[in-house]
Amino acid sequence: MTLGHVDVIRRSAALFDEVIVAVLGNPSKSGTFSVPERVQMLQESLQNVPRVEVVGVSRGLLVEFCREVGAPAVVKGLRSGTDFAYELPMALMNRHLTGLETVFLPGEPRLEHISSSLVKEVARHGGPIEGLVPQAVVPRLRERIGRPS
Amino acid sequence: MTLGHVDVIRRSAALFDEVIVAVLGNPSKSGTFSVPERVQMLQESLQNVPRVEVVGVSRGLLVEFCREVGAPAVVKGLRSGTDFAYELPMALMNRHLTGLETVFLPGEPRLEHISSSLVKEVARHGGPIEGLVPQAVVPRLRERIGRPS
Amino acid sequence: MTLGHVDVIRRSAALFDEVIVAVLGNPSKSGTFSVPERVQMLQESLQNVPRVEVVGVSRGLLVEFCREVGAPAVVKGLRSGTDFAYELPMALMNRHLTGLETVFLPGEPRLEHISSSLVKEVARHGGPIEGLVPQAVVPRLRERIGRPS
Amino acid sequence: MTLGHVDVIRRSAALFDEVIVAVLGNPSKSGTFSVPERVQMLQESLQNVPRVEVVGVSRGLLVEFCREVGAPAVVKGLRSGTDFAYELPMALMNRHLTGLETVFLPGEPRLEHISSSLVKEVARHGGPIEGLVPQAVVPRLRERIGRPS
Amino acid sequence: MTLGHVDVIRRSAALFDEVIVAVLGNPSKSGTFSVPERVQMLQESLQNVPRVEVVGVSRGLLVEFCREVGAPAVVKGLRSGTDFAYELPMALMNRHLTGLETVFLPGEPRLEHISSSLVKEVARHGGPIEGLVPQAVVPRLRERIGRPS
Amino acid sequence: MTLGHVDVIRRSAALFDEVIVAVLGNPSKSGTFSVPERVQMLQESLQNVPRVEVVGVSRGLLVEFCREVGAPAVVKGLRSGTDFAYELPMALMNRHLTGLETVFLPGEPRLEHISSSLVKEVARHGGPIEGLVPQAVVPRLRERIGRPS
Numbered sequence: 092m093t094l095g096h097v098d099v100i101r102r103s104a105a106l107f108d109e110v111i112v113a114v115l116g117n118p119s120k121s122g123t124f125s126v127p128e129r130v131q132m133l134q135e136s137l138q139n140v141p142r143v144e145v146v147g148v149s150r151g152l153l154v155e156f157c158r159e160v161g162a163p164a165v166v167k168g169l170r171s172g173t174d175f176a177y178e179l180p181m182a183l184m185n186r187h188l189t190g191l192e193t194v195f196l197p198g199e200p201r202l203e204h205i206s207s208s209l210v211k212e213v214a215r216h217g218g219p220i221e222g223l224v225p226q227a228v229v230p231r232l233r234e235r236i237g238r239p240s
Numbered sequence: 241m242t243l244g245h246v247d248v249i250r251r252s253a254a255l256f257d258e259v260i261v262a263v264l265g266n267p268s269k270s271g272t273f274s275v276p277e278r279v280q281m282l283q284e285s286l287q288n289v290p291r292v293e294v295v296g297v298s299r300g301l302l303v304e305f306c307r308e309v310g311a312p313a314v315v316k317g318l319r320s321g322t323d324f325a326y327e328l329p330m331a332l333m334n335r336h337l338t339g340l341e342t343v344f345l346p347g348e349p350r351l352e353h354i355s356s357s358l359v360k361e362v363a364r365h366g367g368p369i370e371g372l373v374p375q376a377v378v379p380r381l382r383e384r385i386g387r388p389s
Numbered sequence: 390m391t392l393g394h395v396d397v398i399r400r401s402a403a404l405f406d407e408v409i410v411a412v413l414g415n416p417s418k419s420g421t422f423s424v425p426e427r428v429q430m431l432q433e434s435l436q437n438v439p440r441v442e443v444v445g446v447s448r449g450l451l452v453e454f455c456r457e458v459g460a461p462a463v464v465k466g467l468r469s470g471t472d473f474a475y476e477l478p479m480a481l482m483n484r485h486l487t488g489l490e491t492v493f494l495p496g497e498p499r500l501e502h503i504s505s506s507l508v509k510e511v512a513r514h515g516g517p518i519e520g521l522v523p524q525a526v527v528p529r530l531r532e533r534i535g536r537p538s
Numbered sequence: 539m540t541l542g543h544v545d546v547i548r549r550s551a552a553l554f555d556e557v558i559v560a561v562l563g564n565p566s567k568s569g570t571f572s573v574p575e576r577v578q579m580l581q582e583s584l585q586n587v588p589r590v591e592v593v594g595v596s597r598g599l600l601v602e603f604c605r606e607v608g609a610p611a612v613v614k615g616l617r618s619g620t621d622f623a624y625e626l627p628m629a630l631m632n633r634h635l636t637g638l639e640t641v642f643l644p645g646e647p648r649l650e651h652i653s654s655s656l657v658k659e660v661a662r663h664g665g666p667i668e669g670l671v672p673q674a675v676v677p678r679l680r681e682r683i684g685r686p687s
Numbered sequence: 688m689t690l691g692h693v694d695v696i697r698r699s700a701a702l703f704d705e706v707i708v709a710v711l712g713n714p715s716k717s718g719t720f721s722v723p724e725r726v727q728m729l730q731e732s733l734q735n736v737p738r739v740e741v742v743g744v745s746r747g748l749l750v751e752f753c754r755e756v757g758a759p760a761v762v763k764g765l766r767s768g769t770d771f772a773y774e775l776p777m778a779l780m781n782r783h784l785t786g787l788e789t790v791f792l793p794g795e796p797r798l799e800h801i802s803s804s805l806v807k808e809v810a811r812h813g814g815p816i817e818g819l820v821p822q823a824v825v826p827r828l829r830e831r832i833g834r835p836s
Numbered sequence: 837m838t839l840g841h842v843d844v845i846r847r848s849a850a851l852f853d854e855v856i857v858a859v860l861g862n863p864s865k866s867g868t869f870s871v872p873e874r875v876q877m878l879q880e881s882l883q884n885v886p887r888v889e890v891v892g893v894s895r896g897l898l899v900e901f902c903r904e905v906g907a908p909a910v911v912k913g914l915r916s917g918t919d920f921a922y923e924l925p926m927a928l929m930n931r932h933l934t935g936l937e938t939v940f941l942p943g944e945p946r947l948e949h950i951s952s953s954l955v956k957e958v959a960r961h962g963g964p965i966e967g968l969v970p971q972a973v974v975p976r977l978r979e980r981i982g983r984p985s
Contacts, residue, residue, distance in 0.1 A: 106313055106341060152514045164255050169344065172321025172768055173921035176471035182346050183502030188516060192255060195318065195344040197331050200796030204928030216897045218933060301812045321470055322623035325769035332800030337814060349498030353630030365599045367635060404611050404639060450961045462553055467642065470619025474918035480644050481949030486963060490553060493616065493642040495629050619917055620772035647945030651779030663748045665784060702909055702937060760851050765940065768917025778942050788851060791914065791940040793927050 092129060093210055093224050095202040097136055099168035102196055104142050110166070112137070112145045113156055123211065123235055136225035154189040164192040170203055211236060241278060242359055242373050244351045246285055248317035251345055253291045259315070261286070261294045262305055272360065272384055285374035303338045313341040319352055360385060390427060391508055391522050393500040395434055397466035400494055402440050408464070410435070410443045411454055421509065421533055434523035452487045462490040468501055509534060539576060540657055540671050542649040544583055546615035549643055551589050557613070559584070559592045560603055570658065570682055583672035601636045611639040617650055658683060688725060689806055689820050691798040693732055695764035698792055700738050706762070708733070708741045709752055719807065719831055732821035750785040760788040766799055807832060837874060838955055838969050840947040842881055844913035847941055849887050855911070857882070857890045858901055868956065868980055881970035899934045909937040915948055956981060 104110045112133055116126040124132070126147040133145045148156050157165065165185065169175055175195070182193035210223050214237040220229055253259045261282055265275040273281070275296040282294045297305050306314065314334065318324055324344070331342035359372045363386040370378055402408045410431055414424040422430070424445040431443045446454050455463065463483065467473055473493070480491035508521045512535040519527055551557045559580055563573040571579070573594040580592045595603050604612065612632065616622055622642070629640035657670050661684040667676055700706045708729055712722040720728070722743040729741045744752050753761065761781065765771055771791070778789035806819050810833040816825055849855045857878055861871040869877070871892040878890045893901050902910065910930065914920055920940070927938035955968045959982040966974055 102341060106343070150514075152511065152516055154516075155514070169324065171921040171924070172324045173471050173918050175318065175321045175324045176469040179346055179469070180502050180504050180507060183349060184507050184511070187502050187520075188511070192251060193346060194255070195346070197328055197342060197344070200332060200799045203796045204925050204932050206925050209925060209929050213897065213929070213933070216895075216900070218897055218899075222932075299812075301809065301814055303814075304812070320623040320626070322620050322769050325767040328767070329800050329802050329805060333805050333809070336800050336818075337809070349501045352498045353627050353634050355627050358627060358631050362599065362631070362635070365597075365602070367599055367601075371634075400639060404641070448961075450958065450963055452963075453961070467622065470622045471918050472619075473616065473622045474619045474916040477644055477916070478949050478951050478954060481647060482954050482958070485949050485967075486958070490549060491644060492553070493644070495626055495640060495642070498630060618772040618775070620769050647948045650945045651776050651783050653776050656776060656780050660748065660780070660784070663746075663751070665748055665750075669783075698937060702939070765920065768920045771914065771917045771920045775942055779945060788847060789942060790851070791942070793924055793938060793940070796928060 092133060092136070092228055093202075093205045093207060094222070095168060095198060095205045097225055098199045098202055099166065099196055100137060100143060101140055103166045104140050107166075108142065110143045111160055111162060112143060113153065114145065114147045115153065116147070116149045123232070128231070132225070132227050132231065135227035152188070154185050154191050157191050158189055162191075164194050167193060167195050168198045169195040170198040241281060241285070241377055242351075242354045242356060243371070244317060244347060244354045246374055247348045247351055248315065248345055249286060249292060250289055252315045253289050256315075257291065259292045260309055260311060261292060262302065263294065263296045264302065265296070265298045272381070277380075281374070281376050281380065284376035301337070303334050303340050306334075306340050307338055311340075313343050316342060316344050317347045318344040319347040390431060390434070390526060391500075391503045391505060392520070393466060393496060393503045395523055396497045396500055397464065397494055398435060398441060399438055401464045402438050405464075406440065408441045409458055409460060410441060411451065412443065412445045413451065414445070414447045421530070426529070430523070430525050430529065433525035450486070452483050452489050455489050456487055460489075462492050465491060465493050466496045467493040468496040539579060539583070539675060540649075540652045540654060541669070542615060542645060542652045544672055545646045545649055546613065546643055547584060547590060548587055550613045551587050554613070555589065557590045558607055558609060559590060560600065561592065561594045562600065563594070563596045570679070575678070579672070579674050579678065582674035599635070601632050601638050604638050605636055609638075611641050614640060614642050615645045616642040617645040688728060688732070688824060689798075689801045689803060690818070691764060691794060691801045693821055694795045694798055695762065695792055696733060696739060697736055699762045700736050703762075704738065706739045707756055707758060708739060709749065710741065710743045711749065712743070712745045719828070724827070728821070728823050728827065731823035748784070750781050750787050753787050754785055758787075760790050763789060763791050764794045765791040766794040837878060837881070837973060838947075838950045838952060839967070840913060840943060840950045842970055843944045843947055844911065844941055845882060845888060846885055848911045849885050852911075853887065855888045856905055856907060857888060858898065859890065859892045860898065861892070861894045868977070873976070877970070877972050877976065880972035897933070899930050899936050902936050903934055907936075909939050912938060912940050913943045914940040915943040 100110060100112055114126050114129045114133065126149055130145050130147045137143050137145065146160075153165065157163075165182075167178055169178070178193070178195070185191040185193060205223050210220060210232075213223065214220050214232050217237055220232060220237070224232060249259060249261055263275050263278045263282065275298055279294050279296045286292050286294065295309075302314065314331075316327055318327070327342070327344070334340040334342060354372050359369060359381075362372065363369050363381050366386055369381060369386070373381060398408060398410055412424050412427045412431065424447055428443050428445045435441050435443065444458075451463065463480075465476055467476070476491070476493070483489040483491060503521050508518060508530075511521065512518050512530050515535055518530060518535070522530060547557060547559055561573050561576045561580065573596060577592050577594045584590050584592065593607075600612065612629075614625055616625070625640070625642070632638040632640060652670050657667060657679075660670065661667050661679050664684055667679060667684070671679060696706060696708055710722050710725045710729065722745055726741050726743045733739050733741065742756075749761065753759075763774055765774070774789070774791070781787040781789060801819050806816060806828075809819065810816050810828050813833055816828060816833070820828060845855060845857055859871050859874045859878065871894055875890050875892045882888050882890065891905075898910065910927075912923055914923070923938070923940070930936040930938060950968050955965060955977075958968065959965050959977050962982055965977060965982070969977060
């Protein structure tokens with residue numbers, strides 16, 4: 092979870108009546124943090140943002156979750172045309188399966204350099220991750236994968 | 241105005257509380273139809289779509305209009321990554337000027353071949369434009385620029 | 390194998406004298422189905438398409454296979470500009486090695502949401518895969534990787 | 539007409555039974571050369587390429603011409619993903635109108651710098667256009683738009 | 688001339704021994720400002736940047752100018768992959784003609800919304816152009832094309 | 837290491853005062869050759885190119901290495917707009933971390949088909965790799981991963 096994600100959530104919350112942040116577990120790979128850990132960090136980072144709820148989703152397709160909670164659309168941040176080409180088949184598949192729409196918000200340029208994989212690489216080498224991830228994530232990410240800086 | 245535009249408006253109306261379709265006049269080039277003509281055709285094409293209002297805007301920046309009517313975001317259809325690269329600076333400029341957001345909806349693939357300029361070219365050669373533009377536009381476009389088919 | 394592949398094969402068969410569908414085994418990763426299984430399913434799915442032959446190729450470069458069977462060109466479906474950027478070096482490498490050409494057919498937009506990986510993900514969660522893969526593939530894919538739906 | 543066009547035509551002629559080069563007049567803008575002049579130059583440049591015919595088409599849609607001559611597909615050269623994004627709606631529109639297919643051949647990288655507009659700009663400033671356009675075009679283009687070099 | 692141009696020039700000056708800013712006149716269209724006016728504004732905006740010289744070039748190809756002044760490379764800012772696809776043929780043509788190289792600097796994301804055409808549109812409607820163009824340009828652009836704000 | 841890399845290094849050496857080729861070890865995956873092997877092969881391939889030094893870097897971020905050796909910028913080859921979209925976040929991250937700039941050189945089109953992964957695939961099947969990698973690499977790559985041809 093990076094400041095880029097937080098920015099997209101924050102801006103979504105200003106546009107929509109209710110925003111549910113779905114933290115999806117991926118059974119086929121073990122991420123840096125577990126689903127409950129990620130839910131916890133997101134809740135801390137978003138605690139002053141109204142109309143946002145963070146929910147962990149351990150299994151199932153995104154479309155199923157959205158149907159259960161009554162969400163008519165998914166919001167995604169978009170950084171480049173290549174991003175869009177990657178996201179488009181997923182958006183169309185979701186629409187095909189249940190009619191779920193996807194709306195894209197252009198990413199904040201000031202945060203364009205922040206991708207999860209680059210942040211992890213910086214952390215792994217003990218580089219400065221302040222200004223890349225929310226304050227609540229900094230010490231945990233450093234403890235989990237970083238060298239002492 | 242094509243079926244692609246109508247599709248994006250229709251899907252926006254299902255997601256948002258209120259959709260205002262702004263028909264912008266471009267003083268530096270004379271389009272095929274005037275602003276009032278375009279407003280009229282859009283109203284006919286959208287008359288069974290709830291929560292949509294069509295408004296002609298003869299002058300001024302889009303951000304000014306949105307501020308006047310209290311719109312927090314613009315909705316745009318997106319067909320390809322190249323589209324996004326073209327739209328991005330405009331979206332960021334609008335955010336810079338007044339904080340106006342832009343949300344992108346992926347275009348409906350079944351309508352991907354329908355661009356305004358291609359439709360006009362088909363009409364100009366008397367080709368079949370049914371299935372490309374709304375029914376309300378077919379006879380007027382044919383009368384305005386098409387050869388008798 | 391998805392309906393997208395079948396569509397490109399079908400349209401190729403309408404344009405070219407003879408179409409050979411090469412099912413390439415990848416020794417470095419074990420796919421969902423073996424080469425003979427994929428050949429079998431393709432043959433069932435394409436049995437009413439004239440001028441098409443399905444062949445399993447267990448080893449070697451694609452250019453070698455094409456030289457053996459006398460194919461002057463490979464046909465690939467293309468969904469986006471990003472697809473093209475990915476395919477281009479391969480196409481140029483094949484031309485460099487043996488003069489083998491690559492011709493690209495734009496994918497059918499109605500099938501744009503269908504990628505192999507997304508179909509597998511839908512199947513893995515027991516979602517509906519009818520309308521995504523040929524009828525001959527549905528039960529086998531569901532049996533192989535899907536939960537009971 | 540550049541060496542890039544000639545290369546795509548030449549390679550098409552090696553793949554297809556018959557290639558018809560359609561020189562389309564554009565009534566809304568006057569090009570550097572008239573349709574008959576362009577037909578003449580193409581014929582000279584392609585005289586040793588078998589199975590190629592050059593035809594001037596003064597009016598009508600490309601799909602109509604293809605239906606008249608019985609062409610099932612159009613061949614286009616493709617230089618980049620952005621090219622593809624530009625060509626795709628046209629290809630899909632042609633398929634929508636009459637079922638006409640479009641097949642794309644990747645451009646020859648050695649000729650990637652050669653676009654019609656850049657060649658004209660070089661000619662306009664009296665730069666060397668040998669190696670950019672066919673030999674038959676060099677003196678005529680220089681006479682038409684170039685300064686004496 | 689925008690703050691984006693100034694940023695690329697400034698960063699180039701930190702990397703290269705000498706930077707010559709070539710202001711090219713375009714005989715086929717009359718810009719908002721003449722070549723001498725643009726040279727004057729650039730000089731004012733860059734007066735505290737060392738190793739930069741501003742030169743007006745009224746005629747000829749860019750490659751000729753670079754050969755005359757002994758410049759081995761051109762520097763261009765790059766905002767997106769679509770930008771690159773547009774710039775690439777020019778870069779390759781210049782290399783073909785005289786061996787002139789082109790090096791690309793990624794644009795500053797904070798300035799990504801600033802394109803010349805958008806700035807002019809903002810100015811035309813009397814919008815705020817401070818923060819988009821250098822201070823030396825603000826009053827002149829407003830006088831030339833803007834409404835009183 | 838391919839002829840594409842050598843080309844970019846060679847052209848960089850013609851533009852910049854000093855070029856340091858950093859061979860980065862990747863601890864999380866074992867490449868085809870070790871860092872010392874790659875340094876050795878690069879030195880052999882570049883021995884007649886002035887102003888170029890090859891250095892193995894076994895650990896740490898690229899920005900740290902550049903700060904240690906005083907390099908103000910990284911040079912990268914760029915083949916397509918998709919390449920740029922991939923490289924851009926890394927370039928911006930490096931600028932964020934230490935101010936390190938990235939300059940992009942467009943790849944040589946004649947070498948556009950040469951990517952490391954394609955070369956390895958050709959070698960794995962015993963195909964001809966002369967003309968794809970430097971002469972110093974041919975026998976070693978064939979010995980390491982190729983079948984006898």
